[in-house]
Amino acid sequence: MNDAHAQAARTDETLPDAVTTWPHLVRIELLTTLVAMVLLTVWSIVVDAPLEEAADPNRTPDPSKAPWYFLGLQELLVYFDPWIAGVIVPALIILGLMAIPYLDRNPRGSGYYTLRERPFSIAVFLFGFLGLWIVPILIGVFCRGPGWNWYWPWEPWDIAHATHLTNINLTDWLGVPSALGGVFVCAWYSLGGAFWLWRRKSPALLQLGGARYAVTAFLLLTMTAIPLKMALRLLVNVKYVWVTPWFNI
Amino acid sequence: MSPPAERPGFWQQVYRSVFRHRFDDTPRNRVLQITSNVFLHLHPATIRRHGLRLRFTWGMGGLSFLMFLVTVVTGVILMFYYRPTAAAAYIDMKNLQHEIPFGMIQRNMHRWGAHAMVILVWLHMLRVFLSGSYKPPREFNWTVGVLLLTLTMLLSFTGYLLPWDQLARWAITVGTNMAAATPFIGHQGPGAGLTGVTERTDIRALLLGGPQVGDAALLRFYVLHCVFLPIIASVFMIVHFWRVRKDGGISGPPHAEDAASSPGGPRA
Ligand code: HEM
Numbered sequence: 224m225n226d227a228h229a230q231a232a233r234t235d236e237t238l239p240d241a242v243t244t245w246p247h248l249v250r251i252e253l254l255t256t257l258v259a260m261v262l263l264t265v266w267s268i269v270v271d272a273p274l275e276e277a278a279d280p281n282r283t284p285d286p287s288k289a290p291w292y293f294l295g296l297q298e299l300l301v302y303f304d305p306w307i308a309g310v311i312v313p314a315l316i317i318l319g320l321m322a323i324p325y326l327d328r329n330p331r332g333s334g335y336y337t338l339r340e341r342p343f344s345i346a347v348f349l350f351g352f353l354g355l356w357i358v359p360i361l362i363g364v365f366c367r368g369p370g371w372n373w374y375w376p377w378e379p380w381d382i383a384h385a386t387h388l389t390n391i392n393l394t395d396w397l398g399v400p401s402a403l404g405g406v407f408v409c410a411w412y413s414l415g416g417a418f419w420l421w422r423r424k425s426p427a428l429l430q431l432g433g434a435r436y437a438v439t440a441f442l443l444l445t446m447t448a449i450p451l452k453m454a455l456r457l458l459v460n461v462k463y464v465w466v467t468p469w470f471n472i
Numbered sequence: 473m474s475p476p477a478e479r480p481g482f483w484q485q486v487y488r489s490v491f492r493h494r495f496d497d498t499p500r501n502r503v504l505q506i507t508s509n510v511f512l513h514l515h516p517a518t519i520r521r522h523g524l525r526l527r528f529t530w531g532m533g534g535l536s537f538l539m540f541l542v543t544v545v546t547g548v549i550l551m552f553y554y555r556p557t558a559a560a561a562y563i564d565m566k567n568l569q570h571e572i573p574f575g576m577i578q579r580n581m582h583r584w585g586a587h588a589m590v591i592l593v594w595l596h597m598l599r600v601f602l603s604g605s606y607k608p609p610r611e612f613n614w615t616v617g618v619l620l621l622t623l624t625m626l627l628s629f630t631g632y633l634l635p636w637d638q639l640a641r642w643a644i645t646v647g648t649n650m651a652a653a654t655p656f657i658g659h660q661g662p663g664a665g666l667t668g669v670t671e672r673t674d675i676r677a678l679l680l681g682g683p684q685v686g687d688a689a690l691l692r693f694y695v696l697h698c699v700f701l702p703i704i705a706s707v708f709m710i711v712h713f714w715r716v717r718k719d720g721g722i723s724g725p726p727h728a729e730d731a732a733s734s735p736g737g738p739r740a
Contacts, residue, residue: 241518245505248519249512255531256538263542263588267580274569277562278641280684287642290632292590292625297646306661309650320618323601324611333607334723336528341604348601352594470655470662 285369294363295356301371302453304471312449319442323348326439328430351446390462393455404465408472411448415440514713516721523722528603532596536624537709539589543627544702546582554634556694558687561636586628593624605723613715616708623705630697633690644693645685651676 289297299308331340338345368374394401419436422428428436455461463471480488493504503517522528553572554564568575597617600606606614633644652674656663659674669675671683681688716722 240521242521242524243499243502243506244515244517244519245502245512247521247524248515249505251524251526251531252534255526255535259535259538260542263539263581263585264577266584267577270580270584271569271576272580272583273637273639274565274635275637275639278558278636278638278685280641280686282638284638284642287646289646290629290643292628293647296650305650305653306655306658310654310658310661317618317622320597320621321615324606324608324614327607330607332604333726334603334605335725336603345602352598 286367286371291360291364295359298359298363302456315445326435355449390460392466393461393464401466408465412444415444516717520721520724522724529722530599532592532599536589536592536596539585539592542585543582546578549578550582551698556690558690561690565635586631590624590628593621597621610719610723613712613719616712620708620712623701627701630693633693641685648676648679651679
C-alpha cells in the first residue's frame with residue numbers, strides 16, 4: 224500500500240483492510256458492465272426473440288407451457304392438484320426463503336464460503352435449489368411434449384407416446400379405508416415431533432428452540448414429501464395419498 | 473474586492489459548479505468522487521478489500537441491477553411503438569420487428585435482458601446463501617431480496633403476455649389457471665363452494681379482468697408490467713442497496729479485533 228491508500232483507508236478506522244471505492248470498486252463495475260453489455264448485444268444480434276402466430280383463443284397449443292422459469296411448478300402439476308402445485312408450493316417457497324435467516328442459528332460460516340462449518344444448511348439449500356427447482360425446469364423445457372408426455376430432446380414429437388396408465392389412490396391400492404390417507408399424511412408430519420422427542424436435548428435442537436424447530440421440521444418434511452409423492456406415482460402409479468370430498472393430496 | 477486573478481473564468485465556473493472538486497489523484501478527491509456524486513454515493517467512500525473480489529460476490533447483484541436498467545431503457549423505447557389492445561398489440565410487434573429501424577434489437581435486448589436478470593438473481597441468491605451472507609445482521613436484507621426475486625419473476629411473467637402471440641396467450645393462461653385453484657378465493661380451488669366464488673368473481677378474474685385471457689387482461693398486465701411492478705421493484709432495490717451499506721457493507725470473514733463486538737462486521 225502506498226501513502227494515499229493508507230491515508231484513505233484511515234478515513235474509516237473500523238475497516239482495517241479498506242481501500243477507496245474510487246477507483247478500486249468503480250473500475251470493476253465499469254469493466255463488468257462493459258463486458259456484460261457486449262455479451263447482451265451480441266446475444267441480441269444473433270438470436271431473435273420468438274414471435275409466433277397471433278393469439279387465438281380457439282386454438283390451444285399442445286403442449287401449452289408456462290414461461291420457462293415457472294416450468295418447475297407446472298411439472299409439479301403431474302403429481303399434485305393445482306391448488307398445491309400452483310398456490311401452496313409457491314407460497315411456501317417465498318415464505319420459507321424469507322424465514323431462512325431466522326431459522327438458521329448457526330453463527331459460523333457468516334461472510335465466507337465453507338461447507339465444513341455448515342454442511343446441513345448447505346445440503347438442504349442445494350437440494351431445494353437444484354433438485355426441486357432447476358431440475359424440474361430442465362425437464363419441463365427439454366423433456367415435455369404433447370399431452371405433457373416425456374420426450375427426450377432428440378425425439379420428434381410426432382411419435383406415438385400415448386401412455387394410458389391407470390393411477391389408483393394409495394388407500395385403494397392397499398385396500399384400506401380412504402380416511403387412513405389422512406393418517407398417513409399426519410404420520411409423515413409427526414415424524415418431526417418424534418425426532419424432537421428423541422433428540423431435543425441435542426445442542427443443535429436446544430439452540431433452535433421449539434417454535435423454530437417446528438417451522439423448520441414442517442418445511443423440511445414438505446420439501447422431502449414432494450419427491451416422495453413423485454416416487455409413489457412413478458413406481459406404483461399412486462394418484463392420491465389422501466382423498467377427501469374437499470381436497471386431494 | 474478580490475483581485476481579478478482569483479476570479480474563475482466562465483468555463484471554470486461551469487466546471488466547478490458541476491463537479492465541486494478537482495480530479496487529480498489525491499486521497500481527498502478519491503473520497504469526493506464518491507460522496508459528491510448522487511449516483512456513486514450509493515457506495516461508501518471506502519470499502520473492504522474483501523468485498524471487491526468477484527470470486528466472492530460473483531458480481532451477481534450488480535449485474536442483476538444492470539439488467540434491470542437495460543430493461544427499463546429498452547422498455548421505454550418499446551412503449552413508443554406498442555398499444556396494449558388485442559386488436560393492435562400483435563400488429564405493433566410485427567411492425568416493430570420489420571418496419572421500425574433497430575426495432576428488432578430493442579425487442580431482443582429487452583427480452584434477453586429480462587431472462588438474464590431472472591437467472592442472475594437466482595445465482596445472486598445462491599451466492600448469498602453459500603457465503604452465509606444472510607446471517608446477522610443481514611437477515612432483513614435477505615427477506616428484501618426474496619421480495620425482489622418475487623418481483624423479478626412477476627415482471628417477467630406480466631411482460632410475457634404483451635406480444636399477444638400464441639406463445640404468450642397460452643403461457644399466461646396456464647400460469648393464471650393456477651390462481652383459479654387458490655383455496656377459498658379461486659373458483660376451482662378447495663373451499664370454493666363455501667365462499668361461492670365463480671369464474672367471474674374469483675381471484676383469477678381479478679387478475680385477468682374477466683374469466684379468460686382477453687383485452688382486459690392485456691391492459692392489466694401492461695399497466696402492471698410498465699408502471700406498477702417497476703416502481704415497486706425500484707423502491708425495494710433502493711431499500712436493498714441502502715441496507716447493504718447500513719448492515720456493514722459487503723459481508724466478509726470477521727476481523728480478529730471486532731469479531732467479538734458485532735458478528736458479521738461493523739455497521740456503517
Ligand atoms: C432484483 C434483484 C436484486 C438486486 C438488483 C440485488 C442487488 C444486490 C447488490 C448490488 C448487492 C451488493 C453485493 C453483491 O453484488 O453481491 C446485493 C447484496 C445482497 N443481496 Fe441482493 N439483489 C437482488 C436480489 C436479492 C435476492 C433474491 C436475495 C436473497 C434472497 C438478495 C440478498 C442479498 C443480501 C443478503 C446481500 C448482502 C450480501 C453481502 O453483504 O455479502 N438479493 N444485492
